[in-house]
Amino acid sequence: MNRVLVIDDSPFIYKAVKRALEPDGFEIVGHAQNGKQGLEMIASLRPDIITLDVTMPIMDGLQVAAQLTKSTAACTIMLSAMGDMDLIKKAQGHGIKHFLNKPFQPDDLLGQINEIKREILG
Amino acid sequence: MVKTVWDVLTDYVEGAFCAVASELITADFSPIKDVNSSKGYRFATIINFVGQFRGRILVSCDAATAAKITTNMNFGEAVESLEEQCLYLAEFTNMLGGKITTLLNNSFRGSELRLTPPAMFAGNNLEVQTPAMRSTAYYFEGSLGSVTLEIGVEGA
Numbered sequence: 001m002n003r004v005l006v007i008d009d010s011p012f013i014y015k016a017v018k019r020a021l022e023p024d025g026f027e028i029v030g031h032a033q034n035g036k037q038g039l040e041m042i043a044s045l046r047p048d049i050i051t052l053d054v055t056m057p058i059m060d061g062l063q064v065a066a067q068l069t070k071s072t073a074a075c076t077i078m079l080s081a082m083g084d085m086d087l088i089k090k091a092q093g094h095g096i097k098h099f100l101n102k103p104f105q106p107d108d109l110l111g112q113i114n115e116i117k118r119e120i121l122g
Numbered sequence: 123m124v125k126t127v128w129d130v131l132t133d134y135v136e137g138a139f140c141a142v143a144s145e146l147i148t149a150d151f152s153p154i155k156d157v158n159s160s161k162g163y164r165f166a167t168i169i170n171f172v173g174q175f176r177g178r179i180l181v182s183c184d185a186a187t188a189a190k191i192t193t194n195m196n197f198g199e200a201v202e203s204l205e206e207q208c209l210y211l212a213e214f215t216n217m218l219g220g221k222i223t224t225l226l227n228n229s230f231r232g233s234e235l236r237l238t239p240p241a242m243f244a245g246n247n248l249e250v251q252t253p254a255m256r257s258t259a260y261y262f263e264g265s266l267g268s269v270t271l272e273i274g275v276e277g278a
Contacts (some may be wrong), residue, residue, distance in 0.1 A: 009239065010213040011206060012195055019197065055216060055237040081220020084227035086234060102217045116208040 005047035007038035007064065008013060008079065009056045013102070017051055017079075020106035021113070031105045035059030042072045049113060052096075054080040054087065062087075065094035081105070117122045127175070127275055128256075130229050131222070135260055137253045138221045139271055143264065146217060149196035151264035164248040166210065167215040171223045173235035177275035178252055179222065187267025194266065204244060212240035222273070 005025050006014045014031045022028065029045045032038035036059045042050065052071070054061035061078060068076060078091050088099060098112050112116040136153045141149045154274045166182040183191070192201040192210040201207050216237065243250065257274030 010209060010216070012210050012213045015196070055220075055239060057239045060236075081217045082224050082227075082237065083220070084224045086227055086231070087224075087236075102213075103142065103221060 001048045001120070003029045003045070004049045004051065005030045005032065005038070005045055005046045005074075006051050007032045007035065007041075007056070007061070008051065008053035009033045010053070013079065014053075014081055016104075016106075017109065020109045024110060026113075033057075035061060035064040038064055039067060042068075042074065045072050046072075050074050050076045051079045051109075051114065052076050054078065054082055060118055062094065065096050066092055069095050075120070077109070077112050077116075079109075079116065103108060127230065128258075130226065131258070131273060131275070134225055135222065135271070135273060136262075139218060139260065139262055139269075142214065142218045142221060143262075146214060147191055147266070149191070149194060149264050149266045151262040151266075151269065154215065154261045154268070156235060156265045157261045157263075157268045157270055161217065161247050163246055165191070165211055166243045166248055166250050167208070168241045168243075168250065169212075170238040171216050171219065171226075171235045172238060174228075174230075174233045175235075175275060175277040177273060178255065178257075179215060179219045180250055180272040180274075181211070181254065182248070182272075183211075183267060183269045187269060190266040191269075193199070206210040208242035208244060212242050215240055221237065226269070228260045231236070 018028045030041045032041045034056045052061045081102045083101045143149050163185040165188040169179045192207045219237050252274040255274035257275045260271045262269045
């Protein structure tokens with residue numbers, strides 16, 4: 001439960017996620033810079049946790065979310081600069097339960113992941 | 123009284139900018155009336171929002187300010203490549219755009235505004251115009267330098 005894939009077009013976010021999670025034993029297994037690449041990396045890297053941006057070129061986060069339930073059992077945290085009610089509702093419709101607004105603090109991300117772990121362990 | 127998009131932006135934009143600067147780069151910026159110059163090497167990032175109406179968010183600053191902002195974003199390490207500096211500044215603008223469009227979407231339900239991926243520019247004496255769109259410029263100054271934010275909205 002510690003392999004993380006970052007799907008985000010920003011090198012800054014990749015670095016921020018890495019800095020937030022690696023000290024706590026998480027392995028960042030990949031960085032996809034658009035949704036299409038993200039789906040390919042999900043298939044090949046089989047991450048446990050995915051951080052998913054919304055605004056990305058080629059394929060955005062909502063389009064990825066729509067395909068996620070078919071392609072992976074990984075838990076997804078939507079990590080977005082946007083957090084309006086309509087967006088959250090759409091993402092929830094695709095099975096996304098966890099949201100974190102950018103900018104975020106390392107503890108916020110760790111908190112979300114710990115929540116996911118608690119849900120899985122019951 | 124029913125608030126317009128411009129009323130909401132006027133109430134919120136300066137605070138949103140200062141909040142993102144504080145949270146993301148731990149820098150204090152304050153609104154000022156104008157900046158002295160747009161000469162020299164400058165960076166600009168543009169993010170559009172599209173939905174029931176559309177608009178543009180333009181953030182620009184000089185090279186020295188860009189270097190300080192990106193260094194702060196990069197946890198104190200200088201961002202050397204021009205391309206990466208542009209990408210970091212684009213993420214700054216994306217987060218600001220996210221805050222603004224979230225507020226607009228929540229204030230005007232059904233707007234369905236979404237951000238587009240950013241466009242980035244850098245060059246000498248760079249000036250970017252927002253034609254055919256009502257726009258307002260906001261200026262900020264702080265320990266990292268000065269930043270100009272321009273927002274244009276069409277069809278609101």
